[in-house]
Each structure stands twice: as structure tokens, then as C-alpha cells.
Amino acid sequence: MANFFLRRLIFGLFAMFVAVSLSFFYFASKFYPLRSQPTSHAYWAWLRGIPTGHSLTRGLLNPHLLPMVGAAFGRTMALLALTLVIIVVIAIPVGCISAATRGSALDLGLRVGTYVAWAVPAFVVAIVFQQGFGRLPLGWGLGWFPGVGWAGSCPGGEGVDISTGVCPAAGHGLTHVGNVIYHLTLPALALALGFIAINARYLRNSLLDTLDAPFITVARGKGLTERAVLMRHGLRNAFVAFVPALVSDIGLIFGGALVVDYVFKLGGMGTLFLALLPYSQDGIVLVDTYALMVLFVFGAAVMITVATLGEAVVALLDPRVRLE
């Protein structure tokens, strides 16, 4: 197993190196300021700067790369973490209720609801939540949560409290944590919705599969209550299929987090990526290739970790699976 993870890690690092190098060549050859020199020279200078840390800390246009990308990374990770918590907390009861009341009107309603929720793209959910529940300068929604921005920062003046006209302070200690969660609630709910739906459906189906198994009949025969059968025997076994499915979705959720982050202007990796990305038809387009590369390294690290984690969880939960 250790051997498997080592091979996985090496392939991941290799893939990351290839992806980052290819994108470096692309950006350096097409956009200024690196376009003014031969691409191979620029690449070599960048590569040499990696061991010394120069290439990773000082950008071409931005003076401090690590604090900039690090802050964005932290925000995206906070969004991802809260989203995962919400998915687990809501999807499990929904799946259980749906399976326990199989065939009832409630089950049918939940199945239709989860079906539609999974079909709606994350960015549409995010916009609907932002407009419907968020506080926006020109909004018409319910205004239960901040519509844009991160605790203590109001990008472009948006997110300013309409009643007081000031940007809400981030606060210290627990207040700060509370504020962050307050600002993250809508984005995390929007991002979670589709994955709650798919995972609840998945849990329902694997629960129903489990409930047909002989050992469940035995448990019922022992005289256990239906609730005990479901919780103690059904759910525990259904988790073997549910948890790996959720973990392998994290890569997708991370991709969705970039979009949701852009919609809600959270200042995470999605916002930063769009800000760094060159798009213009003008002759001279400046792009901070060094900054983009650091962003890609962070993004690739998440994707590789998640992919490896997904397979590890399968192996840990299900003794029948052997990693080779």
C-alpha cells in the first residue's frame, strides 16, 4: 500500500510538473513581459528560481506572491471545508429518510427534489441564492446573508451594509470565525446543494441494496427495531459505498468552489485566477506568469491529494479492495 501511494505521488508530481511547464511555455510565449525574451530562456530562469524560492515568492507584476495566493487558497479551502460539512450533515439524513420511507410520498418528493437539484449547475444555484437570500446594494432578495465579499472586505464597495453604509468589520477571535462562517453560508450552501442531492440519492440506493442483504433479514429476525436495523446494520455498510463516492467528488467540488467563489466575490482562488488571467485583444497584454504558476501548483496539489485520498478511503473502508 505504501508502495502504491509512493507511485501515485510520483505520478502526481510528474503530472503537475508537465502541466505547469506546458502552461508556462504557453503564457510566456504569448503574453508580455516574458514574451520579449526567448521562451526557453524565460523558462530556464523561472526553473532556476524554484529551489531558491525566488520564482515562487516574487511575481512579475505582483510583489508578494505567497501571501496573495496563500490568502486566496485559504479562503477556497474554508469554503470547501464548510461545504463538505454541510453535504455530510444534510445528505445523510435525507438519504436515510428517503430509504426508510421507500415508496411513500415523502420519498417521491425527496427523489424528485434531489433529481432536479443535481441537474442545476452550481453557478446557477449560486446566482439564485445570491439574489434570493443575499444582501446586495441594488438587490430585491430577502437579505438574510451577505450577498458578496469576505468578512471584513467589500470588493468594489459591494457588501457594504446598506443600513449603516460601512463595510462590516471582520472582528477578532471567535467573532472573526463567526463572521467568516456568516459570509460563507450562502456560497457553501449553493455549492453543496447539487452534491447533497447526488450523495443523498447515492446513499438511498446503497442503503436499499444493503437492506436486501441476508444479514439484515437476520437482524430483523433477531427482533431489532426497524430503526436499529437501519442505523446499526444498514447505514454502517452503506457507508462503504457512500464515503468513497463523496471523497472522490471533492475534486469536482473544488472546481465548483472556483465558480461559486467568483459569483460571491469571496477573493478565493477562482477570483484570483480570473483576475490574473489575460483576456484582451489588444497588442500588449501583461500577465504575471509567475503568479499563475504558483496558483496552478496550489490547484494541482489539491487535485492530486484528493484523487489519492479517494483511493485510500476505498482501500481503508473495504478490506476486499487491494491497491496495486
Added chain:
Amino acid sequence: MTAERALDAGVTATRPEPRRRGRGRVWRRLLHQPASVAAGVILAVLFVIGAIFPKVSHTDPQRVNLSPHWINHPPLLSGWHILGTDQVGRDVLVRSLYGLHTSEQSALLATLIASVVGIVLGSIAGYRGGWVDTLIMRLADMFGVLPAIMLLLIAYTYFYTVTVEEASLIIALYLWIPVARVVRAEMSTLREREFVQAALSLGASDRRIYFRHLLPNGMSTIIVATTTLLGQVIVLEATLEFFGIGVPSQIQPTLGNLIGDAQIGSLTNGLGWWTLVTPAGLLVLILVSVNLLGDGLAEALRPARPR
């Protein structure tokens, strides 16, 4: 049990008549699912509207109406500007239907390219195995190193501003992967089955085995994978367009860039909710229908136990 079923499938596959009868069964099963029939009808209607609207209606999606009365006007639900106007007095419904046309066009083009590439590479990887398989699947793994949104937006910057064909190509060059994985898995299982082994030992050529045995037997998997792919293409295309650096909405509206415009407009100049509802509603309607049809097809082609 599995061996029996495998043998059974092998026998039916090599005899033409049962297979033809089987196809009729699939249709009947599909037509017995009300949800799939409804989804199919909705998709067909939307497809026809999207296909012919720009041809038959003499409207211009870019026509502005700067008279103060018609700027950002709410839906009237009757007469002219039924579903409202945007910040420069352009008709929301007309723009959304043009957007439907464009999105439909690029979704079909991207699905076509991605499924052809995916089926070819997946078949080669699954049937050949060995180093070819490793090479193709490792290449597919390489695409997973960055989130799809990042990779594809980088590709968008190369073409900026993107045309519909370029956007379709970019999306297809990413979404061949799920198709290839499914097709590969199917082909490598089929290859080990008795009837293929029998054909191999009889000295049948690779071409004959592939077109006579593997492709017909893998067809249900391919059909389901392609329908799923269509949904994925539409989601990904709309998401990319939403960022506003794809096909420019001033030139060609797509459902994605219309939603993006509506969102930015609502944040910056109080653009009404109606500019959002029509394109987003069309997008969701298409996606729900495609998913329903895909699941219905999967069910009809490979019936599972009833739940």
C-alpha cells in the same frame, strides 16, 4: 449466475434475430416511462425552436431600444417584450432564444467530437490493452491535474475572443475523457467474454471482432455515455460562458453568457431578475430533460431491479 448470463448474452449477440427483437423491446420500455417520454418531447420542442427560431423570426437579438420606458422593463406577459428587456432595451426572450440556438449548436458539435474521440481512444485502450492502454489512460489522468474550469479557461485565453466552434472544440478536447473511460471499461470486459474469445480462436480479424462483436454489444453503454456526455457538455459550456471571456454576448448570445450578463448587471446597475430567469430556466429545463432521458435510456437498455 454471471457465467450463465455471459453465455446467454454471447449467444444472443451472435444470432441476429433476437437482437433485432431486443431493439424493439428497448423502444417499448422507453415509451413506457412517462418521465422519459416527457423529457424527450421537451427536448425535441426546444431543439426545434432553437434550430429554426433565428431562421423564421425576423428579430435581431442585438437591437437596442434606448427609450427610457423600454430600458430594464419587467415582463409584460403579453404583446411586445413578453419577458422583459435588459439595460439597453434588448428583448430578453429573443436574446434567450438566440442563446438557445448557439448553445444547442455548440453542445451538439462538442458532443459529436468528444464522443467520436472518446469512443475511438477508449476502444483502442480497452481492446488492445498493454502499453497503448497505459499511454491513453495516463494521458486522460494528466487532464485531471487541474480543475476543468481552470484548464478550459486557459484554453479560452488562447482564442480570445472565442467563436462557437472554438469553444466546442475546447470542451470536446476535455470531455472525451469520461467517454473513453466508460468505453474502455466496457471493451476490456467484453474482450474477455467467451464469444469474443471464441471468435479470436477461430482466427477472426481484429476489425471483424470489433465491428461484429465488441461494438454491437457495447452499443448500449456507448449510447448511455453519449447522453450523459451531452448533459456534461451543456453544463461545462454554460459555466465557461458565464465568466464572460468566451463567446461575447454582444456578438452572439449563449445561455451561459446571458446568465453571466444578468448576474453582473444585477450587481452593478440593478438589472431585473427577469433577465436571469429566462436563460437560466431554459438551461435548467434542458439539463433536467437530458438527465431524465439519459437515465430512462440506461434503464431501458439495461433494466435493473425495480425499486
